[in-house]
Amino acid sequence: MSPVRPQFEDPEQSHCVLGVDPGLNRTGYAILQRSPGKPILREGGVIQSTAGLSLAERVLELGRGLREVICEFKPQVVAIEQVFSTAKFPKTAILMAHARGALLFAAADQGVAVVHYTPTQVKRLLTGSGNASKEQIQHAIRNELGLEKVLEPNDVADAFAVALCHYYSSRVAVVHESNREIP
Amino acid sequence: MSPVRPQFEDPEQSHCVLGVDPGLNRTGYAILQRSPGKPILREGGVIQSTAGLSLAERVLELGRGLREVICEFKPQVVAIEQVFSTAKFPKTAILMAHARGALLFAAADQGVAVVHYTPTQVKRLLTGSGNASKEQIQHAIRNELGLEKVLEPNDVADAFAVALCHYYSSRVAVVHESNREIP
Numbered sequence: 393m394s395p396v397r398p399q400f401e402d403p404e405q406s407h408c409v410l411g412v413d414p415g416l417n418r419t420g421y422a423i424l425q426r427s428p429g430k431p432i433l434r435e436g437g438v439i440q441s442t443a444g445l446s447l448a449e450r451v452l453e454l455g456r457g458l459r460e461v462i463c464e465f466k467p468q469v470v471a472i473e474q475v476f477s478t479a480k481f482p483k484t485a486i487l488m489a490h491a492r493g494a495l496l497f498a499a500a501d502q503g504v505a506v507v508h509y510t511p512t513q514v515k516r517l518l519t520g521s522g523n524a525s526k527e528q529i530q531h532a533i534r535n536e537l538g539l540e541k542v543l544e545p546n547d548v549a550d551a552f553a554v555a556l557c558h559y560y561s562s563r564v565a566v567v568h569e570s571n572r573e574i575p
Numbered sequence: 576m577s578p579v580r581p582q583f584e585d586p587e588q589s590h591c592v593l594g595v596d597p598g599l600n601r602t603g604y605a606i607l608q609r610s611p612g613k614p615i616l617r618e619g620g621v622i623q624s625t626a627g628l629s630l631a632e633r634v635l636e637l638g639r640g641l642r643e644v645i646c647e648f649k650p651q652v653v654a655i656e657q658v659f660s661t662a663k664f665p666k667t668a669i670l671m672a673h674a675r676g677a678l679l680f681a682a683a684d685q686g687v688a689v690v691h692y693t694p695t696q697v698k699r700l701l702t703g704s705g706n707a708s709k710e711q712i713q714h715a716i717r718n719e720l721g722l723e724k725v726l727e728p729n730d731v732a733d734a735f736a737v738a739l740c741h742y743y744s745s746r747v748a749v750v751h752e753s754n755r756e757i758p
Contacts, residue, residue, distance in 0.1 A: 493680075
């Protein structure tokens with residue numbers, strides 16, 4: 393695992409959403425903290441698997457990497473990109489599904505709820521268009537998080553995109569929760 | 576998990592091979608114990624996932640079920656069937672790959688070595704033909720294990736087939752090991 397920490401803030405560790413962009417070679421992850429205003433970027437990173445290792449060893453690296461992130465940030469929810477069942481690249485899709493299966497197990501085994509979003513849902517929620525380009529998504533993330541630069545690498549940006557998608561999709565529930573916290 | 580125990584023997588729990596026939600609905604497993612003569616059938620069973628649950632919850636049931644079996648029998652090796660990257664049934668293949676990814680992670684996370692065999696390798700080793708029918712495979716398993724009846728259900732038989740495939744493929748190494756044990 394090689395964490396990339398593009399920006400830090402230091403609020404209380406709670407009400408976090410963990411976004412995941414699954415991939416066998418590289419799995420991007422993103423931690424967003426809920427706040428009354430804009431969501432707060434806690435950490436973004438990439439969990440890498442070692443080329444040349446067996447499939448079992450590679451999914452082990454990914455699953456353990458995600459477990460570490462979960463143990464550190466204790467997210468309420470893991471939001472993960474849905475895999476395409478494309479007939480175009482069946483081998484790629486199947487290897488990615490192995491990675492995704494290991495990541496789902498690692499998250500669920502820690503007792504964290506898992507929600508799924510398709511790339512189209514993510515794009516539509518962030519930009520209004522299900523066909524948005526990578527640049528449009530990057531721009532939307534930068535605006536939403538109040539960043540000066542776009543997020544690099546792409547795996548991390550995609551993980552923040554799915555985390556943001558869940559953040560805004562589940563906003564009503566959060567308002568309801570905070571209302572209950574202040575009786 | 577709903578274990579099906581078609582036959583019992585009670586030798587020492589060691590030198591076991593765990594065969595796995597992965598599937599999202601039902602994953603067959605089989606425990607073979609090494610012996611100087613024929614391999615000994617320890618246990619066969621099915622780990623079932625609950626229909627109607629989410630994908631994350633289903634792979635959780637499978638992964639935890641396999642972990643239980645591993646903790647009980649402490650196998651040296653997990654032998655697992657390879658998934659087809661068939662363009663014919665991409666959705667089925669992708670769901671199975673999710674299950675397989677979770678099972679690989681669960682096994683590797685317990686420190687157990689994982690080996691893969693294609694259905695053709697399994698058939699060829701057990702019957703001499705890569706195109707053997709289910710009945711021929713069942714017949715071969717019955718002979719190899721000295722059983723009176725064929726094994727039911729099919730998931731369990733397939734798990735024993737891949738376990739036997741590994742058992743015989745790795746026999747040289749076993750002889751070598753036992754030679755070292757008796758100096």
